[in-house]
Amino acid sequence: MSDFSQQDVQILRREPGFRGFYQVDVLTLRHRLFAGGWGPELRRELFVRRDAVCVLPYDPWEDAVVLVEQMRVGALDKRASPWMLELVAGLFDEGESAEEVARREAQEEAGLELRELIPITRYFPSPGGSNEHVHLFCALVDSRGVGGIHGLAEEGEDIRVQVLSLAEARQALSDGRLDNAASIIALQWLLLNGRHVREQAGPRP
Template identity: 65%
Template sequence: MWGMFMQRDFEVVEREACFRGFYKLDRVHLRHRQFAGGMGPVIRRELFVRHDAVCVLPYDPQRDAVVLIEQFRVGAMDKAENPWLLELVAGLIDKDEEPEEVAHREAQEEADLVLGPLWPVSRYFPSPGGSDELVHLYIGRCDSEGAGGVHGLPEEGEDIKVHVMSFADAMQAVRDGRINNAASIIALQWLALNRDEVRGMWK
């Protein structure tokens, strides 16, 4: 049966602070209840402690187009042929903000877009084996006419190019691997499944 365990079924024995910067790294000593019954042995896990993130796919229901951004990603430089990735608008919740506020703010900063209503898609853990990051994922209504150019905050080293793509072209980019990051793939596939409903509500 799924969901048989709860918060009380694990115990943190010790938590060490290994690194403190913009991000944090902890070493956690813990034990948890096992499927066979009883508590297991103490295990040690490194945990990358991150701010939660907000990702939003700007979607223009009138033109059936999406707005994606392109920027250099250090995490892809050793494992991708091209480390400039096509992505969603995204940002971290590092202030006293609601996820929806972050979505609207980042759309303006990264793509010079004013978003309309947001459609919540999911909240998910992108890498729970070693990180506590939680992603809030949305589709955001937009008018893509005139969207483009290079944006971002220079003081944060951002150099972000904006692309407007038809929904069909974006899905083809998922199929052929040009879009190769989790949030973008999840959002586009969700939109593929729910596009008729979204367009019906937003037209």
């Protein structure tokens, strides 16, 4: 862990850079140096966004995962198709807990009722320019009969739900078809811990 803390950064100015669906702030700051003293003034744009929850729904009795597919603007011009396979995910609303976000988004995006929620980790996906903090979970679900098109029409969501065996998901990970951070981290965790999760789940309720 670093010897430095929040007190070792001085924010000299914080100005609005952009306000739209998302927000960008322009910060002028300086921070202490490893060699001692203070560094020069730096101007940095910060992508300001609510924290997020991502959930890997896992059926331990079928050894299958539930993934969602939707168009992602960040993937335009970066891959053959901007439709990506991902975890169930969403942003915090004011006053919500991470568990409440997980259950709300699972219902909205996939028609899923989550059983046990297992915390995996929390992480910053891109701290060089964004303040987003992601809460990552695995959740036990019954995947039988799951599928179809979901999402909130008022939010422009068009989400297709897919159930993959864990072996199929492993292959998609190996092939690079699963190429977003939350999905990679969660599936790698499940591949390491799936046996324990299945043992703890016991017989199907």
